[in-house]
Amino acid sequence: MTDRAFVVVRAGALTTVQDLGRPGHAHLGVPGSGSLDVPASRLANRLVGNGVEAAVLETTLNGCAVRLRCAASVAVTGAPCPVTVDGRPVAWGAPVAVPAGAVVEAGAVVRGVRSYIAFGGGVAVEPVLGSRSTDLLSGLGPAPLTDGAVLPLGEVAGPSSPVDVVPAPGPPDELVLRILLGPRDDWFTPAALRTLAVGTYWVASASNRIGLRTEGPPLSRARHDELPSEGMVLGAVQVPPDGRPVVFLADHPTTGGYPVIGVVRGRDLAAAAQAAPGTPVRFVPVRRR
Secondary structure, eight states, X not given: OOOOEEEEEEOXXXXXXXXXXXXXXXXXXXXXXXXXXXXXXHHHHHHTTOOTTSOEEEOOSSOEEEEESSOEEEEEEESOOOEXXXXXXXXXXXXXXXXXXXXXXXXXXXXXXXEEEEETTOBOOOOBTTBOOOOTTTXXXXXXXXXXXXXXXXXXXXXXXXXXXXXXXXXXXXXXXXXXXXXXXXXXOHHHHHHHHXXXXXXXXXXXXXXXXXXXXXXXXXXXXXXXXXXXXXXXXXXXXXXXXXXXXXXXXXXXXXXXXXXXXXXXXXXXXXXXXXXXXXXXXXXOO
């Protein structure tokens, strides 16, 4: 019987297994998790013939390398990076037929932060609460990849896409986040709301899968009393005591005690996943429909 699996040769800075996440468990304190750049993850799966819900690898900055124990179709999307098979360059953003025993490597990103590696059949680790995603906050799901780890692959569902390469949006030069104000925008001064709308922020190096942290002008509060912990949603813009907004991403806590000045529209969060430290950030308040 074919050994449908791969061995991690180089785990990289942070490589995790991700799928579309485990929504619906916030009342248990479990974040949704899942791929930060969902369009890139879905595209990688489509290229190798998987359903969009199949699990992929999400790499961070310097990629990873794995040795396949079986022949498989592989595609790399998300942040552009060099891709090689046994040291020979192959296409990024396209399905590649990889023979058994070969090493596939996604190298350091050229731009952006996170690349996605899909394998025909998907990464078939054991699901937890209906998802194979690694959750860095709660610790649910498989551990981040380590050198020498062996991960199973599922059975191939369909043929690879008959394309040479597909267009995909590049990482942003400026991250524009449309934000619906509330529920706690009244905890901030009018000057703070103007600063949020016209000020320039930058992605901080402390950003991670839990939240995109920013550097820039602090937002002054009109109220300084304690706020009881309340539910947090994906894209919530929480303002901690230093006054600099934090955008909650897939592994965010489900409750929090700092005021949320607004919520970023879901369609803008994929770009947030690819915004490298130092990228300018602009918040654009929009009206509720």
